[in-house]
Amino acid sequence: MKRLHKPLALSIALVNSGFAYAQQEATEETQSDYQGTYATNALEEVTVTATKRETNLMETPISITAFSQEKLDREGLTNIKDMAQMVPNMEISMDSSQTAPVVAMRGVRSTNITELGDPSVGLHLDGIYSPRPQGAMALMFDVERVEAMRGPQGTLFGRNSTVGNVNIISKRPEFNEFDASIGIEAGRWNHQQTRGVLNIPVSETFALRASFMQETRDSYLDGYYDPNQWDVRYLPEEIQNAPVYTGADEDRSLRQRERWGSGEVQELVKADPSDFYNNSDQYAFRVSALWEPSESLSWMLAYEQFQDNSAGGADTLNCDMADKRIKKDWDGNYVDADGNISATPVTGLLGCESVYGPGADDYTVNVSVPGFLDLSIDSVRSNLSWDLSDEIALVYNAGWAEQVRSQHSDQDRGITGWDMSIFFRDATFTSQSHEVQLQSTGSGPLQWIAGAFYFEEDNNMQGGWINSGPNADFWNQPNRTLKSQAIFTQGTYAVTDKLNLTLGLRHTEDTKQDVGGHNMTCNGDTINPQTGERCFPAWDRDAFNQLPTDYFDDPAIYTEISDNQIKGSWDFTNYRVGLDYIVNDDLMAFGYVANGFKSGGIGDVFVQFEQDPSTAEYLLDANGDRIIKERHRNTYDPEVVTTYELGTKGTYLDGSLNVMATLFYSDYEDMQAASAKGIFPYYVEERADETGELTGEITTETQTVFQTDNIGTAVIKGLEVEFDWAPIENGRFDGYVTWLDTEITSDFIYHWDFAATDLFEVDHGAATNPDNDAMKVNLKGNELAASPKLSAKLNYTHTFRFNNGFALVPHLSYFWRDKSYHSFQNVDKHYDAFVTETPDAFSDVRPAFHSVNSTLKLEAPDNQWNIEAFVYNLTDQKETYWAGGGDHVIKGPISMPRFYGIRGNYNF
Template identity: 50%
Template structure:
């Protein structure tokens, strides 16, 4: 995709022409049902949404509640060119904006979209799961925001702004929501004026819900340490019973047991979360304001899990379907596990905003934040989809971060408005966890001190060249440093040369009974492993970024703007990977004179920074006597060294084949890790149109329409890592991941970026029916549609493979519709209201990510149709 200057000019002319047409129809008269002005803080100062030269969407708490949005993960269909998936292994949302995302949600991965709470940077994507309640509004800014918002805002930023206490006013509310799958949600707010200068505000939310998955426990899988036939009440299968995949592939002589339906209350996909927030506002004078808030969030659910894309599985020529794996009636929401899901995610944070208008023309602002995230989780990785029986656990993780930002900014109405500041951020992570392939080996991560430190200086100014033409210039210098001190990768491997009951290191012998004699926390003890690598490393990156823009007031109601801005996302550290020398004849390691294994090569899995330059042209206008807001944006982004993450083979080593038909043969075996690469250059361009219209006094229509194209524009030779064995028709796992086999490589130049539909739109409509005796009934309907897209950067169907037809193994996503609706009754005095609602009313099955393994495509899917009722009382 190459953008020519004539096309860019044509888009710009189209924006100006459209804006001019709007202006000709505009009127200066006010109307009774004009739209309310929306105030945003995208430029670190309060401005009118329609007068802010940035592509930005804003939502009030009422709008969030109406659409069932409780956290950032639920925002996907409400913001132009935004898609939000979920990484179950890290309990983390994956936010994609304008085709750019980061699927590296580990402690050293950085999100592509900057996340902020009350204007204060939040480093871990898990914090996006903290519930949205008692919010003033949510602002979603698209395009590079690095000048003012800093870290990881190369493609945009989301700012969740909580409601501040109200001085001299007592108010409160309590709400209840009941829904499908035994959903129960309770929330409340109370605002207490303590004095003429001080007020407190406390709010809380508590939600539980059963899982929407059809979950089973399967005691036939290798690891029975968490469940057994007696504890779950599994009976023996009848001789003529239809078997699942695991039952059919059970070890010879093993007893096959029935699947047992799991309790939906504590199974994967359930909800059990609570949050509380206490805020204080002190305004001792007209010039001083100090807002501080403390917040605590707890998620005690079972976490999420990937399930099979049954539509793709049904296209396999060997007759394999979801029913092959899980029995009759299985679909995308069916799963059988032997490792129950566990999640304990706690986030405690403190935020402070101090402002002092110390003169008529200047103000001082100090923002600071402190957050502690603690997490442990256990997840069944394979979920009965293969016989290796894999699970993963973060046994304990603590992430502590704090930030400081000092601002000096102009005030008043002068022709020059400016802001300058200093920023400092520090984050330390202490993490332990393991991955277990129950049939073969285990690896442990011990990372006691992984640190990120960032500092920056920034400035941005807007100068009125004329009464209608305004120039904005901004810059930011950033230094990022990441270090790993004392980190190790540890491992243990089963000894396949014996079937005795003897124990070998941390791994039991061949017999399953011996394996299951260990406790459930056996593999959580790092002392039973052998250290493979030392991950001590430190790297730093720096960048100077800029923003230059012009905005022009075509009329009092219409604004045109254009800017060019750069963005920067720092590189990252990866685990050290070491390949040891082995005898090609015996596969035995070679040792030096001191008894140490000889190192063949050390592979550095760190990666460099990502940079982008974005050009944007836009127009915003308010028309029809204030009843219609329209905004259009054309953007073009040019990425260099784009960071793309996916499973990859780090190296290969010699190993002896297991006992059996090929006993004693030497082969190569891969070590596959999750790797981030500076993959390629990429170009992205698109058009976003947003509208908000009150066509008559009691009606409201809002939404957006988008067009976007993305493309990897440079050579990106990559050994294929998505459904390798199936696409290349290779039965041996090691050969399918052999870095020396050139036939496994493909050039990904020309591929599209993930979740980048060419077209999409959302339209929302509500109407207020005012009742004769007072009160009102307000029906609402929201419709979202997206064109087809890809879920990864592999774009399987664009490449040729030995298998020929790739439809059963690819990463494509079909176009889809999402429909939500509600009907709300508001009492005559507006003291209480009740609302019936339904989400995903067409019961669409939408995948949000694709993992290709074992000839299957799996991932997280949309929540099925849900419905319920909400009640809220104000006092």
């Protein structure tokens, strides 16, 4: 039986790295032998494990991209969020508020990255499922290879692999020799990185391997701390007491010009980039042991720890879009640059220079809450393989992981008059995974695998949102659990010497439950039970800033507004039917039909209380408790996809060209999408102006929640062509070209929540009222988010070998992606529904984008050492990964500007 731990040919690890040839000993004395060895431009064989057994990449009937640690290093990739340009039809954006990547494949993604959500692309580490999206932020180091599979992979990989799966396979300890290496890297923004590997063959049957990676980097944002904002509790005294601003009035930031209340404004204070948002301060290490007491038994056990102590990420203002927005006063009137009411819309008043001051751009950020992140991930992974006989092997993969996250981040970034922040306090996510497999190992016509899977996740999450003027909210979810169990089987039968039939089946049962969870609030109407006074000093800035920085971390000050105890269960059967045909020794054709399943889910249970409409006061029962009018429960159905795929994998031009082409069609039912949604109206006392004075008039607001819904059906069509070509002895091209077409095909009546008050020119209460039919739009015909029609990637690497054994390896990479949309709203397709005179100011179109990367590497003989210079984003292109928000907030993480540096590695 072939096992993953068996040594592979060195060329396997290098085929997709773009290097023309494997590293081999080359000296002047053996130069003629060396030239004879490498006097070929045939491509090497690549081994993958996409079918949970070793197969040749070009003979595996799955759309799969595989690459090694060499390629990760060359492209500067340290975690999954950087992989987007490497894989056809793969897109990755970031949610800064929760330090989570949003991974999309073939136009499908999940933006619910809370503890209630499930990803659309499964992540596996050494074949073991990783549930939280933050796990994709962990550093990738000492990797054997990364395999990115596209299309439903549910029969073998199970949970949330509806559109694809990523499996990161770490290097295993080796028995044959002692090995060690150390690498260092330095670059722009004081970037420093070190990594190392130590392999110790303790005996012929036992080996140890240890590896680590550490990275620090200053922020690439132009950051400032603003003592004029509402919440300055987290700022050091020297910043809180910054000198009074004495510059020209027109050079003030928007926040300085519109400071809450009257009084002198203060200078902004330049932030230290070493601990400001979008910096890097992280490390990881792994210790693994491999024991093979006999040819039939192998067991690897690994412990890994990842720690992120950075400031977290920050969204920035999209300057081009913000400059198109219109500024209004609290009553909805247009205003001019002097703050006077204008009869016509005035643009340009909400652009970056107007908000932040002269010279500001997309990288400028003003905050009053310094970023704080403490994210740790500890994991244990076990891989056991035992040949029970010559025909059958037992495989048992088990894993345990615990993620703990504390975070505090500024959410408004000085853009609006609302000073908002989000925090998490020791949010803990603990999971365990077990999978037992029986595999055939003989040489008969039937090769099969059967197994059972069990997964459990226990979450304890506390966190909150501080809206510094009027209120704070707290999420207290001490016991949210997920259990998933499945049985599966898949087999491939050789109908003839050339034709193979594959059949797969998997039955899954999922259960999600919340026990004792509550959403809570603290505002001017709620009482702090510890003091007997109002828990929130509403609209009192001085009193607010007298509160301790950990005041809102205490759930005891809040009043419960929801009882989230809820449970949901779902079951589903996945199938896969496929045929592959060996046309000749150099060409294979395959086709399959398979379905995918993403579990249904639960949401918060919100409570609507009875109110007096004339006073907005809550009605109480005989015990003094609020009277409940209705409970609003949120559950949603599973997402189901059926995919049809045809593909070919061929080797041409005397073995110098590999081409993999796939044509696919996917039909989605009950597709899941997450967005803000109004669920019920409530009465509030109207606020007169931005000073916070109340008029006594009663108006209606709407309780709005972020939740997942089923949006109906969608169709996705596409073509992916990957190639790897060595046209000359020392030159190598590789890359891909893709075409993608997505469409929502059913009626999807959507209550508009993106910039609704501006687009429809109504107040917040009317905009969020779920019964307001004027705010509803049918999104049938819209494209899915992050679905560019065309994209392309082209790499070229050339290896110059010298008689003394040295080699010089230049590499150039170009990526281009067509325009698409940031969201499924497709704003420009619905201009007729809006009232505003400038609907294009709210477009969610994501412009076309391109980037160029380049490296130059010098290798010593035997690759004893190497040194490499690199430049990423050579042409300094700018990309906003996500755009959203209402009113004049246009936010999104922004790509890193041109980044350059040098790295070196020494092999002992």
